[in-house]
Amino acid sequence: MLLPVRLAVLDLAGTTMADDGLVLDAVRTGLRAARVSVDGPRYPALDRQARATMDRSTITVFGELLDGDMYRARRANDAFEECVCEAVRNGRVREIPGAGAAMSAIRDAGLAVALICGFGPSLRDRLVDALDWRERVDVVLSPADVAGQGLPDPAVVHAAARICDVPAEQVAVAGDSTADIEGAVRAGAALAVGVRGGAHSEPRLRAAGADAVIDSVTDLPALLGLPS
Structure with missing residues (x-):
C-alpha cells in the first residue's frame, strides 16, 4: 500500500548501524569511569534501565x-x-x-531521509562519516539539537520534519526501541515502524503503538510502496 510519506526518520544504533553489543559495552565503560562496579549487586538493575532508555540522550x-x-x-x-x-x-x-542501500532507495524515490540518535553531535557525526552515509541522508539529529529533548519526546522528529519542510503526518519513523515508536506516535507521524532484532521485542514495539513491525530496515522501502 502506497502511503503518503515524504520523509523517513530512521534510528541509528540497532536500526541502521549494527549494535553488536557496542552500546552496552560503552555504557559499562562509562559506569566504571564513574566508579560503579559492573560486577556488583546493583549492576543488573542499571543494565535493565540502560536497555530501556538507550535511545534517549546518553x-x-x-x-x-x-x-x-x-x-x-x-x-x-x-x-x-x-x-x-x-x-x-x-x-x-x-x-x-x-541499510545504506535502503536509504538510497528511499531517497531515489523522492523522499527525504533523516537519521536520529541519542549520541552527542560530535560522536554522531563521527559514526555517520565512518559509515560513509553523508550522501545518503538529508539531516542527522541528536537531542542536543533540540534543547536536550531525546526520544520519546517528539521534538527530534518534529525538527527533522521542519528541516525537510514536511508535515508530521507525512513522516514515517522506523526504530528498534519503544522510545522510537512512542516518539513517532507523539509526533503525529503517519507511520510508526518497529524493527525486530534490536533493543526491544515485537510485542513491546506493538504495545508502544507500532503500526507495523519489520525484520530489517531493508524492508522499509517495500512497506512504503517504493522500488527497492
Whole structure:
C-alpha cells in the first residue's frame, strides 16, 4: 500500500548501524569511569534501565543511572563516547546489512531521509562519516539539537520534519526501541515502524503503538510502496 510519506526518520544504533553489543559495552565503560562496579549487586538493575532508555540522550541516561549526579554523569558520558570512538578506530562500526542501500532507495524515490540518535553531535557525526552515509541522508539529529529533548519526546522528529519542510503526518519513523515508536506516535507521524532484532521485542514495539513491525530496515522501502 502506497502511503503518503515524504520523509523517513530512521534510528541509528540497532536500526541502521549494527549494535553488536557496542552500546552496552560503552555504557559499562562509562559506569566504571564513574566508579560503579559492573560486577556488583546493583549492576543488573542499571543494565535493565540502560536497555530501556538507550535511545534517549546518553548524558541524560547516565544522569538517571547515577541518581542525578551530573558531575559523575559527564565523566561516564565522556568514557562512553571514547569507547565508541575506539570502536570506530578499530573498524568495529558497520551498517546493518543493506541499510545504506535502503536509504538510497528511499531517497531515489523522492523522499527525504533523516537519521536520529541519542549520541552527542560530535560522536554522531563521527559514526555517520565512518559509515560513509553523508550522501545518503538529508539531516542527522541528536537531542542536543533540540534543547536536550531525546526520544520519546517528539521534538527530534518534529525538527527533522521542519528541516525537510514536511508535515508530521507525512513522516514515517522506523526504530528498534519503544522510545522510537512512542516518539513517532507523539509526533503525529503517519507511520510508526518497529524493527525486530534490536533493543526491544515485537510485542513491546506493538504495545508502544507500532503500526507495523519489520525484520530489517531493508524492508522499509517495500512497506512504503517504493522500488527497492
